[in-house]
Amino acid sequence: MYPFRDIEKKWQKRWEEIGLYRTPEKPEDKYYIMEMWPYTSGDIHIGHFRNYSFGDLRWRWEKMMGKDILHPFGWDAFGLPAEEAAIKKNLDPREWTYNNIKAARRTIKKLGFSYDWEREVITSDPDYYKWTQWLLIQLYKEGLLYRKEAYVNWCPGCKTVLANEQVEGGLCWRCDSKVEKRKLEQWFVRTTDYVEGLLNDIETLDEWPENIKEMQRNWIGKNEGATIRFTMENGEEFEVFTTRPDTIYGVTFICLSPESEIAEVIAKKNKEVKQYIHDALLMSNIERTIVDREKTGVNTHYNAIHPLTNEEMPVFVADFVLGSYGTGIVMGVPAHDQRDFEFAKKFKLPIRQVIKPEKETEENTAFTGHGIMINSGEFDGMRSEEFIKKITQVLESKGVGCKSINYRLKDWLIARQRYWGAPIPMIHCEKCGIVPVPEEDLPVLLPPTKEVDFIPKSRSPLADHSNFMNTKCPKCGGAALRDPDTADTFVDSAWYHLRYLDAKNKAKIFDRGEADKWLPVDLYIGGAEHATGHLIYMRFITKFLHKLGYLSVKEPVLRLFNQGMVRDENGVVMSKSKGNAVDTEELVAKIGVDAAKIAILFFGPPDSDIDWREENIKGSTRFLTKIYDLFYENARKGAISLDINDKQKTLFKVVEKTTKKVTNDIEKFSYNTAIAALMELLNKITDYVDKNDNLFQYTIRRFMSLLAPFAPHITEEIYSRFGNKESIFLEDWPIYDKEAIIEEQFTLIIQINGKLRARAVADKGIDKEKALEIALKQENVQKFIKGNHKKVIYVPDKLINIVV
């Protein structure tokens, strides 16, 4: 062990004094780096530590590479846990939040990370949520924030509605309650307005991980097909969406989703239907979507009329039809859709084949492939792929259908019936309807926590606060009510990368000049769990502000890096609630920041999940202690210059090669192998006897430069022993000597029939004959070449393979 505590204190103080992490006013070669910010539940565990370590390492390296860097930090401070603390422990949510921030900030500061704290933002500060509200008003003005009555996800645990992105496998993302359906009028953001941009621009995100891009594509879920209008015998009309209009002649029934309006109307007159819908909607999505669940449904005893054949067919309500996809109504084609097939079997409905497969297919399943049209009137004999286009035109010309595109992505439900969030800045006036709060009246402040009753009543606590609710209509001046709901916290985090640009601006959300200086974010580091939520919202807001002319960029983030999760010894994801999270402060108190960082970086590649094992951290302490013991005492002051003799020594070559490897490895986020290379070099240095000669001094100085991004505190301490006054991070990253790494000799690998039989040192550039000559001299080779060799393969400067 080395005196890490004193060293850390000393250098953290020094860095603050010299303003090392302050963002340059006028960046020449800018680099904007962000890590996903933490939610303020108070603990900074090892997963956060890993995340921030990647960012810190990058800052230090880019800094030494000469970049002007913006590296901010902030807090995702609104959200339910604060309110839960109020309900369960009778704590003040504001105090709870700010105390947690204080504690977490203290921890992070102890870790000596390279943040510019002058740009710190907190979403629950009125200075921040004023602009969250401003953003909502801009969305409203553009028609992208609207109210709609719809079936929405309701979490009975959190007593609030949820966005689709917050429902994971039918369960609430936060509390794991089964999510229910409720028909409510809610605020939505029209993300679907930008759906094509969100989808197409994924192609421009060259430096995003492929899996994240694929997840976003799937989430958006674009499907091309046709919308077809059917008429009921009572004259009512409805539309279905299908990707297979070619199967139109195979329709033998219609299924309505329990959520559909038509079903609701029918239910008023039909008790059986009413009961079925009631039961279906009571079921959580998770129960309703169990695979292999037997199809259920109820006959409405109404008939629909086929738009082309005028045939009548029964209309059912069935819960396998989702209200949220397409029109919420499907045409049943049992011969060519497996679900429809199962439904038809159960209700003994006719199955009419309209596509003939090219090969024989399995019995008792629907044929979903393409083939030749049959039973389709004048179109028999056409290929079904072509028929899709043809029939769409036919439907269009008859005025009963059209080509259409459907998306899985839905509008973003942003209202929450909770207190601890940004109040939605809207006023409801009986005369004027919905009126946005005038921008000069922002922020709409949350009332003091003391005046609020937090006991959940399935409506916003603000609804019961008359001082908050009662206001005047900005338009007519009459009595009006505020909107009692608050915004989803993902609204706050959808634009924080923009507030960092100009965190203290009182007049504007941010200055356009600052945005042009720094955007896009060059590197954004965080977990893959935000692939379809936060990252889509962030892209959406960026596109929205681009369209309004506030931003010149269309995409917020150039390079996205997904770090892997940290799990415990048993492979279980660490979390506060499971009580298996390793506390960063404890770890750092035990082994020091630098050793903790080296340990977590050495654990494995940054993008893979790691299982935390206590014993694996020992190596890092040994590594740094060895460095400290060996370098600290032997460090010499003054300039060092190498002569030719020094440059011919093996150690010199190793130093230059290591420089190359560490540089390349950092570039490609291969931190574990970079550390391994440094460990190898240290082993070589330990073996080097002349601890006082020029080459040794040169080597340990170079070593410190290479180590600096990984272990900044110890590096600064030893760097100062060389007589330097400033920080090592103001130095340039070393450039390796290209001449030095050229080798004159190489190890010739000698194979017989592809098997390694001998090795020999040879001069580089020798030809095949020479190599063969060397190979044949080897004793072990003679043993294996009994007769003549047939063929010789020579890979220059690498290996020779003799085929016998």
Place this chain on the structure above:
RNA sequence: GCGAGAGUGGCGGAAUUGGCAGACGCGCUGGACUUAGGAUCCAGUACUACUAAAUAGUAUGGGGGUUCGAGUCCCCCCUCUCGCACCA
């Protein structure tokens, strides 16, 4: 079911274009130092065969293929992780 990724010693993991499999670290074994060692230093450590060395054989989830040569490329299968999931 669909999509993506992965499978290498006792463990975490290395391995440019196909070219020395197992870097580096942990652990373990033996030794040194020591009042002591869960500190430090030195040596060894994929498996099998031999006491050992030298050497040989076998090894990158399983099976096949391409190639002088495959952890790496192709085909089939198994297992695990992640995402989506009755999406019409």
